[in-house]
Amino acid sequence: MMGSHRDTETQRGALSRVPVVRTRAEVREVVREARRAGRTVALVPTMGFLHEGHLSLLDQARAGADVVMMSIFVNPLQFGPAEDLDRYPRDLERDLELAATRGTDLVFAPGAAEMYPHGAPGVQVVPGALAERLCGASRAGHFQGVLTVVAKLFGIFQPDVAVFGQKDLQQATLIRRMVDDLDIPVRVEVAPIVREADGLAMSSRNVYLSASERERALSLSRGLERARALWAAGEGEAAALRAALWSTMAVPGVEPEYAEVVDARTLEPVERAAGGAVMAVAARVGKTRLIDNAILP
Numbered sequence: 535m536m537g538s539h540r541d542t543e544t545q546r547g548a549l550s551r552v553p554v555v556r557t558r559a560e561v562r563e564v565v566r567e568a569r570r571a572g573r574t575v576a577l578v579p580t581m582g583f584l585h586e587g588h589l590s591l592l593d594q595a596r597a598g599a600d601v602v603m604m605s606i607f608v609n610p611l612q613f614g615p616a617e618d619l620d621r622y623p624r625d626l627e628r629d630l631e632l633a634a635t636r637g638t639d640l641v642f643a644p645g646a647a648e649m650y651p652h653g654a655p656g657v658q659v660v661p662g663a664l665a666e667r668l669c670g671a672s673r674a675g676h677f678q679g680v681l682t683v684v685a686k687l688f689g690i691f692q693p694d695v696a697v698f699g700q701k702d703l704q705q706a707t708l709i710r711r712m713v714d715d716l717d718i719p720v721r722v723e724v725a726p727i728v729r730e731a732d733g734l735a736m737s738s739r740n741v742y743l744s745a746s747e748r749e750r751a752l753s754l755s756r757g758l759e760r761a762r763a764l765w766a767a768g769e770g771e772a773a774a775l776r777a778a779l780w781s782t783m784a785v786p787g788v789e790p791e792y793a794e795v796v797d798a799r800t801l802e803p804v805e806r807a808a809g810g811a812v813m814a815v816a817a818r819v820g821k822t823r824l825i826d827n828a829i830l831p
């Protein structure tokens with residue numbers, strides 16, 4: 535294991551990597567320098583194990599600011615006790631090389647003790663009703679952990695703009711709401727979902743899937759495509775769209791968790807699907823929990 539890892543590092547020796555810092559103080563120093571030079575700062579928060587979806591956020595960040603920074607932190611606060619914190623995939627060297635291909639200026643990769651020197655913070659960001667629906671229904675405390683770490687990252691970087699992915703639509707909606715409700719001076723942008731050629735939404739967790747699970751995982755994006763086609767053909771009843779989503783996902787080896795048509799702002803279920811409404815699904819494929827969504831045009 536170690537040997538093969540070292541071999542890969544040697545092979546990659548010629549590739550450039552992004553400068554990486556481990557402490558909040560170093561980030562503050564780099565940001566201070568950038569500001570002194572009159573440059574704007576963009577932040578792309580991630581948990582690493584980067585794929586093309588993450589890299590698309592870097593591109594969007596680059597379009598909106600002079601300096602692009604990424605954080606890579608597998609945030610323990612947002613994982614439940616029965617979730618995959620310990621086995622979540624990590625490969626910082628590879629991430630630094632991938633981030634370099636998009637001209638990233640700095641990566642902040644702190645350890646848990648740097649982010650939470652006193653253990654779990656005593657003061658946290660408590661989301662309201664928006665966090666109880668969809669993924670929140672099965673992941674108690676998840677969005678509180680997400681908002682708390684994102685608020686900390688906003689405090690550390692004080693970015694002009696922060697870019698998130700539509701892939702985690704409920705998360706992006708909650709972050710927008712947090713920034714609005716707490717008057718945090720950052721512009722939140724949400725970038726479209728990047729998919730594999732066959733439609734599967736890219737996710738760091740896709741690496742968990744066996745070949746047969748990978749095939750079954752397509753039932754999520756296929757359900758969204760099917761429901762979108764129904765809608766385009768004139769079906770406006772949310773119940774009919776939900777049924778199409780659910781039945782496409784209900785195949786052996788896939789355990790649907792939810793299939794909903796919701797208002798994009800409130801995430802409340804709608805009865806009739808107008809343009810702008812969101813179709814959102816979650817399912818377990820083997821042990822892996824996957825999510826996907828589509829906004830109706």
Ligand code: AMP
Pocket residue numbers: 579580581582586587588590591697698699700701702725726727728729735736737738
């Ligand atoms: P994660 O590392 O999974 O926490 O994701 C970090 C950021 O990348 C979040 O804002 C995600 O929504 C975004 N992201 C993850 N997967 C994709 C994807 N397939 N397309 C676009 N953005 C994504």
